[in-house]
Amino acid sequence: MSTESVVETTWRQLLERHSDARHGSPGAIDAAFAEPRLRQLFPFLSHGCLTFHRNTEFPWSNDLPFIACTTPYKVYATGYAALLGETESPQEAAALVIAHLPDNCGPAIEGPWPEPGRGPA
Secondary structure (H helix, E strand, O other), X not given: OOOOOHHHHHHHHHHHOOOXXXXXXXXXXXXXXXXXXXXXXXXXXXXXXXXXXXXXXXXXXXXXXXXXXOOOEEEEOHHHOOEEEEEOOHHHHHHHHHHOOOXXXXXXXXXXXXXXXXXXX
């Protein structure tokens, strides 16, 4: 029986490039995992982007900045609302995400994001 949380298991699979994990930028994954504030969030790879969520199941929180794993790395506000910056290194991209996280962000809750107006459990 595993004592890992869903967040820990997902990070481990991404770091190990597990066959069940989606492929993405190894540099961005490693840089994000190295940051304690990002490591407590749920990572999700989709369409070449490494996103972070406050919960582990759909529907996602979808309110945090994310990394587009391109060269240069691009960090966007949620929903591509604004380009927060471009960086040459994944470490700088992770730092830029952290700089734009809300103060009360994390750790991720297990399960779906609560209905609007209810907040996390």
